[in-house]
Amino acid sequence: MTSKYAPLWNYIGKLNQEDFFLSFEQIKQILGFEIDHSFLNYKKELPDYGYSVSKISLKNKTVKFSKIESK
Structure with missing residues (x-):
């Protein structure tokens, strides 16, 4: 799915x-569509794409993404 x-x-x-x-x-x-609370669960899929969510700022309405070091 x-x-x-x-x-x-x-x-x-x-990127x-x-x-x-x-x-x-x-x-x-x-x-x-707008991200909602479910984003917190779905962000676990992101490492499969080589990135992680490193910070979510509700104040600034931004999400910081960081590349995962490949071994």
């Missing part, structure tokens, strides 16, 4: 940047 966040994970996986932020609005544009 494909995750509802797969479009976001694919987008992030293709090939070390650390970067995406605003909630940018994420909404990529996905077609």
